[in-house]
Amino acid sequence: MKETDIFDDLDGLVIFDAIVSHGSLTAASAALHLPKATLSRRFAALEDGLGLQLMHRTTRSWALTDEGRELHGRIVPHLEALQQAAGRMRERIAGPMGLVRLSAPAGFGQADLVIALSEFLDRNPEVQVALTLQEQDGGTLGEAMDIVLMTGHIEDTNIATVQLRDKAYRLVASPAYLQAMGRPRRLADLADHEMVASSGDDEPLTRLLGDGVPRMRWRIAVASTAARHMAVRRGLGLAMLPAGLVGDDVAMGRLVALELEDARPGTRAMTLLYPREGARSEAVRALGAFLVERFGG
DSSP: OOHHHHHHHHHHHHHHHHHHHHSSHHHHHHHHTOOHHHHHHHHHHHHHHHTOOOEEEOSSOEEEOHHHHHHHHHHGGGHHHHHHHHHHHHHHHHOSOEEEEEEEEHHHIIIIIHHHHHHHHHHOTTEEEEEEEESSSOOOBTTTBSEEEEESOOOOTTSEEEEEEEEEEEEEEOHHHHHHHOOOOSGGGGGGSEEEEOSSSOOHHHHHHOTTOOOOEEEEEOSOHHHHHHHHHTTSOBEEEEHHHHHHHHHHTSSEEEOOTTOOOOEEEEEEEEOOGGGOOHHHHHHHHHHHHHHBO
């Protein structure tokens, strides 16, 4: 049997179930948003293909035959799984298509990820990506997200996880700020400086630079990575920001990357989370593989 025959038969079974569930061809047509003539033609093709009469039809009603009642009882409990399997087969024939919902950290998503996604979408014109940027690690697989990129490690046997390359951060300040306040050389020098703080519980500067970071003053605290980036460019203090986000500013001289003699490299682990193999659409599978190829360790 050809793949198109399989899909046609499945469509016929969906129509059969709709007629039985809604009680009439008219009601099934409204529920499926298909013309009655189309439903009647596809249902007749299903009966012809099976060599069975599934329903008695009059001008006023449709009633199940014994064969139709038995088929409906056996098929309907498996119909949703069959539709999902057929959807995956269609995608494999036509290539990845449809919507993928992706969650990622804001600092990573605003630079490196968006650049990578533009390449992925060029390769896969039938795929749409809905990207949600999170200031704090968030996003849950399932109804809300298909793929989640997060900082740190996670152990969960119910989902697939892939460790990616560590996400790099840079300690940066504007040239005007450094001219006014001086350039720090060691962690202890930070006591004489101001930082653009994160308003969340997790302060990247103290977490990433290691032990020995002194208490620092701040005049502005903001949860948004993009807003902290702008505040640093305006000379309001030092901050640890994603390397991909500030790379162009450093190259163009708008920001200065500071290397402290006794500070450890500013990096955080990155993890990709997505459903286990059987629950992935072709589009989710393709994007997950692309992200691992691009950002894998």
